[in-house]
Amino acid sequence: MRSEAKPVGILRFLGTNCDADxxxxxxxxxxxxxxxxxxxxxxxxxxxxxxxxGGFSYGDYLRAGALAARSPAMxxxxxxxxxxxxxxxxxxxxQILCESELLPGVLTKNVSQNFQDEWVDxxxxxxxxxxxxxxIAHSMGRFYATEEKIxxxxxxxxxxxxxxxxxxxxxxxxxxxxxEMGNVRALMPHxxxxxxxxxxxxxxxNLFEEWLSGK
Numbered sequence: 001m002r003s004e005a006k007p008v009g010i011l012r013f014l015g016t017n018c019d020a021d022x023x024x025x026x027x028x029x030x031x032x033x034x035x036x037x038x039x040x041x042x043x044x045x046x047x048x049x050x051x052x053x054g055g056f057s058y059g060d061y062l063r064a065g066a067l068a069a070r071s072p073a074m075x076x077x078x079x080x081x082x083x084x085x086x087x088x089x090x091x092x093x094x095q096i097l098c099e100s101e102l103l104p105g106v107l108t109k110n111v112s113q114n115f116q117d118e119w120v121d122x123x124x125x126x127x128x129x130x131x132x133x134x135x136i137a138h139s140m141g142r143f144y145a146t147e148e149k150i151x152x153x154x155x156x157x158x159x160x161x162x163x164x165x166x167x168x169x170x171x172x173x174x175x176x177x178x179x180e181m182g183n184v185r186a187l188m189p190h191x192x193x194x195x196x197x198x199x200x201x202x203x204x205x206n207l208f209e210e211w212l213s214g215k
Contacts, residue, residue: 044080052093065095089186111169
């Protein structure tokens with residue numbers, strides 16, 4: 001993190017519903033945080049990093065994340081991304097980052113055609129010894145890109161996480177990716193829902209810490 005005095009900005013869009021969970025996760029890790037409203041412009045230099053939480057921004061009309069990607073706040077998130085600030089998208093946040101073209105590919109309907117709410121096992125791609133257990137909750141979580149782009153993502157180490165057992169039909173079992181710089185990351189599972197043993201797993205702590213450290 002660039003400075004402990006600067007908060008992580010947590011974006012809120014109309015329909016975001018995991019924002020309070022992300023705040024709780026940050027509080028657990030003693031990470032200063034502050035909400036950013038979708039309609040507001042802001043100075044990205046006043047923050048250390050940014051998180052786009054899960055939910056159903058704008059009711060997933062048109063395409064999931066398409067309307068949120070065109071909001072005023074995302075203009076400044078893009079500026080932060082270009083400047084190298086850490087940015088994390090979770091579930092709907094992943095969809096928004098793809099629709100904003102800050103990440104490649106798209107998230108499409110699950111092959112089951114149903115909303116899926118279950119626990120999944122994940123593994124790190126660059127370090128396959130890393131294992132995680134996190135919950136998913138989405139109906140449009142199937143990662144899709146052209147064959148050439150998928151190949152490029154693996155060649156450039158931009159595939160962050162893979163499903164051990166693919167729940168939604170994501171190509172090549174992809175559960176999370178990064179941009180070329182490595183500062184923008186996203187995943188469909190919810191690390192903020194796996195912060196304590198009583199939740200079912202505390203592996204979410206490792207994911208947040210990895211993201212902030214750039215590992």
